[in-house]
Structure formats: C-alpha cells, structure tokens
Amino acid sequence: MSTVVALARAQAFAAGRAQPIATVRHLHVHDRPFVLIPLAMAGEANAPLAAMLGTTPGAPRLLVVSQPRNRDERFAFAASLAAHLVPYLTSFAGESEAVAVDRGRDVRHRFVDAPQVWVPNTGGADFLRLFGRSTRFRRVDGDHPVPPSVPLLGRWLTFLAGAAEMPGSALLLTAVQALGLHWATGQSGAEDNHLGSLLAWIESGATAAREAERGPVAGPATDPHFDNHVLAPLIAQSDPALPSVLHDLLLPTWERMWRSLDLLRALPPGDRVASRWDSDRDTYSAYVRHLLEDGAPQPRRDGAVAAAARLQRLENAAARYAVQRAFDDPLVMAEYRLAGVAFGGVVTLANPDRVDDSGKRSVLRPRIMVATTETVRVEAGATLTSPARPAQKAKVISVTRTATGYDVLLELSGGMGRKLVAEPGSVPAVGERLLLTTLSEAYRPGASFPDPSETPWTHGGPPSPEPSAE
Numbered sequence: 001m002s003t004v005v006a007l008a009r010a011q012a013f014a015a016g017r018a019q020p021i022a023t024v025r026h027l028h029v030h031d032r033p034f035v036l037i038p039l040a041m042a043g044e045a046n047a048p049l050a051a052m053l054g055t056t057p058g059a060p061r062l063l064v065v066s067q068p069r070n071r072d073e074r075f076a077f078a079a080s081l082a083a084h085l086v087p088y089l090t091s092f093a094g095e096s097e098a099v100a101v102d103r104g105r106d107v108r109h110r111f112v113d114a115p116q117v118w119v120p121n122t123g124g125a126d127f128l129r130l131f132g133r134s135t136r137f138r139r140v141d142g143d144h145p146v147p148p149s150v151p152l153l154g155r156w157l158t159f160l161a162g163a164a165e166m167p168g169s170a171l172l173l174t175a176v177q178a179l180g181l182h183w184a185t186g187q188s189g190a191e192d193n194h195l196g197s198l199l200a201w202i203e204s205g206a207t208a209a210r211e212a213e214r215g216p217v218a219g220p221a222t223d224p225h226f227d228n229h230v231l232a233p234l235i236a237q238s239d240p241a242l243p244s245v246l247h248d249l250l251l252p253t254w255e256r257m258w259r260s261l262d263l264l265r266a267l268p269p270g271d272r273v274a275s276r277w278d279s280d281r282d283t284y285s286a287y288v289r290h291l292l293e294d295g296a297p298q299p300r301r302d303g304a305v306a307a308a309a310r311l312q313r314l315e316n317a318a319a320r321y322a323v324q325r326a327f328d329d330p331l332v333m334a335e336y337r338l339a340g341v342a343f344g345g346v347v348t349l350a351n352p353d354r355v356d357d358s359g360k361r362s363v364l365r366p367r368i369m370v371a372t373t374e375t376v377r378v379e380a381g382a383t384l385t386s387p388a389r390p391a392q393k394a395k396v397i398s399v400t401r402t403a404t405g406y407d408v409l410l411e412l413s414g415g416m417g418r419k420l421v422a423e424p425g426s427v428p429a430v431g432e433r434l435l436l437t438t439l440s441e442a443y444r445p446g447a448s449f450p451d452p453s454e455t456p457w458t459h460g461g462p463p464s465p466e467p468s469a470e
Helices: 003-015 071-090 122-135 149-164 175-180 195-203 206-213 224-236 242-265 273-293 304-328 330-339
Strands: 034-040 048-054 061-064 096-101 106-111 117-119 172-174 342-351 367-372 383-386 389-401 406-413 433-437
Touching: 003 330, 034 071, 034 122, 034 242, 048 071, 048 242, 061 071, 061 242, 071 122, 071 149, 106 273, 117 122, 122 149, 122 172, 149 172, 149 273, 172 175, 175 195, 175 242, 195 206, 195 242, 224 242, 273 304, 304 330, 330 342, 330 433, 342 406
Parallel strands: 034 117, 117 172
Antiparallel strands: 034 048, 048 061, 096 106, 342 367, 342 433, 367 406, 383 389, 383 433, 389 406
8 A cells, every 4th residue: 555545545545535536537437338247156156146237227137046056047048148238338339440550551441449348246247267267168069068158258357357457457447446546535445345335435425335234235245144034045945036036236336436426537547548448449349359369268276377468468567557547647646755756846957958968979868857846756867757748867976965856967869859959849848747766668679488388387388307327
C-alpha cells in the first residue's frame, strides 16, 4: 500500500466516507459491456448454481442449475451460458481497420472494437477461469458428448481469464478492483472485496456499508446460513421456487454492478487509457483469427519457454501500466514525488539553440535549469522524462543545493525535430512549470528465449545423452 493510499484510508475512516485516490479513470469502460454474476454451490469444486447476465441494466437474464451435482445439468448450463456470451464476444468481429506497423512500411488489421466482460470480484474471475478449464477440452462426440458451444465457451473463458492477468487490460474486469483503483475506504482490503460494502462506502458512507455487509454476497460463493436454511431444502426437494429465490439473491448485486459502471463513467478517462484499449483490440483480433484458422484449445499448462515468455510480458506490462498511470494522474505521481524519484519545478534558464559539435556531427542539445523546492534524489548522469513531453529525454548535468531547494541542470534530446533548430514548443520555456521523473514509457525489448527443443530435459527438451559404457 502506498503512502498516499494509506493516508486516504485513514481520512476515509475518520470521515466515514470513501476518499478519491485518482483524478482520472484508469481503465476503459465499454458503452455495451456484458455483466456476468456467477454463483457456485458451496462445497463443490466449480459447480455452477446460477448466473445473472446481460448487457442492459433493466433486462437481466437468469440461468439456474436445479441440481448442481448433476453432470448433464451442469453442461446444459454451460451451453445456455455460451448461447448468451459467445454471440456477444463474436459480435465485435466485424468491421476492421488498418494499422501502420514497422514505421509505416507495413500494415496489419484489427477490429474497431472489442468486448468487455464485468464480474463483481476476483472470485467471479477465478470461477470463469476454472469453468473455462473444465469445459474447453470436452468432446462433442464419443462417450458423454457435449454441445459444440461448450468447448468453444471454455476457450473464450480461458482467453478472457488470461487477458485479465495482464496489467492494464480491460477485456475482463472486476467491479471491486476497478472501484478500489479510484477510491479508498476506511475498511480492510478483504472487506473491500464485498461489492455492496465497497459501493456503499463510496455512495453513502460507513453506516450504509455496515448495512450492506448483512445483505446478499456478490458471489461466486454463497452465505453459509443461506446454504443451510434456504438453498439445501430447495435443491433437495427440487422446489420450483428455486429460480425465484436465486433471482432475488442476485438482483441487488446486478443493480450494484451497473451503479459501479455509472460511477466509473463519471470520471474523465486518462490520456493513455485509449492506447491500452487499442492493445486489447489487438489481443482480441489475434484470438479471433486463431479461432478461425486453428481453434485449438489453450494447453493445460505452458511449457518452460512459453511460461518464461509470458512472465516477461506480464512484468513489462506491469511496469508500463504503473508509468502510464503516474503520467496520467497527479495523485498517482504524488507517490513518486514523495519518494524523490519525481519532482516539479519551474524553468529558470533555457538555451534552446545549443548545439553539441563535439562528436562526428553536430546535434541539437538544448539545456535548461529547473528550480525546485522538492527533495531531489537523482544524480548527475541520470535520465529523466516529463509526462508533458514523453518522447524527450533530459540528462541530469548537475544538481545544486540552494537556499530554497535545488537547481537541476538538464540537457535535452529527442522530441524536437530532425533539424539543428528546435521546433516551437518542444523546449520548455523560462517560467514553465515542469514535472520530471525517472519513470519512462520507453519500449522494453523482449528477451531472447531458446527453442523448446533446445532446453534441458528438465524443462521439456530432449533427455540428456546417456554416458557410453567403457
């Protein structure tokens, strides 16, 4: 937990009301999202009991499994879920656009939009991941066949669950994580996983949150008291009232999901949210092509090389996402300013026409002086960037202590054009307020991984040769 978030939590506890920890929205909210509230039977491994779903607040659809332990009913539920979810997911695989790649030397195509699925909490996302794993390998012929839509649903759910692990992705989102990214409450992180309580902290305050805690859970697990005194008799007696009871149980969470989306939509999107959604559209387009060309299910587990490559992608995405959030939001950047790796100041001197001719050819290298009253923990030789000019690098020439703070002398490169005269506005002018940080959005090249056949036998490669007998 960062210092800023810890302070906001303390203020929320004192005020009895959630406090904002973001000035902009850090995720894409779709105009037509698919809301899915799964409910599982307690004590059974990933046994679906019900699901409330749809794309319209006033028209929820309820799917119910009257006997969750019955295999046929469980796969009938999967087929019903596929009948609603898969058409939504594939409805965006229509109009496409050309995107320039390789500095304009080539083009690729992606769909102009992509789907977005919302679940209440991380338990809901885990349910979809496990349900995808249990359905994507099912056979449509032979013994115990299932409808063809069932393994297709499993592959889509596995795709969404994998995308949700990528920091910054917005293809599968949880309401509690999305709200927690923008508001801090006065309760614990575990309590924040209750959507009703978290939303009440934001909308009304701590008193309403205590009332919400006594209300229905957001799934996928049910309340033990409900299981023992309400659900168990209904299932045992195959009571036709079961759908009505489950509808009343899930409806408050359904309404809270849409109120959460309205709260998030009210925030202005961050500048870099659109670029992350572009990446999601790329991911979605690539998977649609995979289904059309091959359609093979995802493997049960990654090989050593594939796992290492995925881990690196996740690490790079996490670092990039943290930088983008800080560049978009002053409240997020404040944490880095407290740590001394970012500081704000005023340009007091500027030499925009300075040219460095010490090398083989002359290059434009303007210098500026930035005066700051904040703590500066960077040394000469460090490279800084500014969110206002992310393509420009600022090399620290010197840091001088003053009576009021520090004077930082910087040499600029990049983002000024290709001539020996800087383009207008590309060099900060005297009097301009500037934020500088060691954070950077610069591209991080991927590591080189060996072919799986070239790894040791312990990592999936060929077995080591046996020693010759002599």
